[in-house]
Amino acid sequence: MLVLSRKPGEKLCIDGNIVVTVLEVKGNRVRIGIEAPDGVRVLRGELYEDWQVESGAEPWESSLAAERLSRKRQTT
Secondary structure (H helix, E strand, C coil), X not given: CCCCCCCCCCEEEECCCEEEEEXXXXXXXXXXXXXXXXXXXXXXXXXXXXXXXXXXXXCHHHHHHHHHHHHHHHHC
């Protein structure tokens, strides 16, 4: 897991086509904005877990590990 510190207004880019912007920090709450292509599904963690159960999809930890392995194999 990559852990970053960002201030309001700062952004981070994922895979060149997803931009996450810190909009506001109030107490222990952080508001973020996410810009992603139409074909990218963006869900809160708890909704993603519910979706996995309903759809029978593999857990995201497994799918992330598989994606990392696939990328690693492509670079070697």
